[in-house]
Amino acid sequence: MPTVRLNYAQTPEQTLQCLVDYTAEYYNFPRLLILDLAIAEEQLAWQLLEAIRVHYPTLTIVMTSLDHRSETRRQAYTLGAHAFISKSRDWAQWKEQVDGLAHYWLKLAILAGQPLF
Numbered sequence: 001m002p003t004v005r006l007n008y009a010q011t012p013e014q015t016l017q018c019l020v021d022y023t024a025e026y027y028n029f030p031r032l033l034i035l036d037l038a039i040a041e042e043q044l045a046w047q048l049l050e051a052i053r054v055h056y057p058t059l060t061i062v063m064t065s066l067d068h069r070s071e072t073r074r075q076a077y078t079l080g081a082h083a084f085i086s087k088s089r090d091w092a093q094w095k096e097q098v099d100g101l102a103h104y105w106l107k108l109a110i111l112a113g114q115p116l117f
Contacts, residue, residue: 004102012040012048032105037065053080060105
């Protein structure tokens, strides 16, 4: 499985800057972004998802949130997320969720526009 490297950004601006920095390093550019809705006030988080989708259209984005409402999931899909998962409050379960996401999106799934490597 490809190497998994976790980067934590605390603001939408930090997230975008991290992606800009990775753009210069083609071989290190992420193939999966797990975007937590709690990164900012909800409207800013949705704007961040839209901005990422515009600038990085082939980047796989999985939204996650403690908010389990169907309208939240629907909004994530409408704005371009590939998937939405309800985030566990338990750290051990959250780690299992991240491991499962990495396995599926980095090893099993191949989306249109992604290189086969």
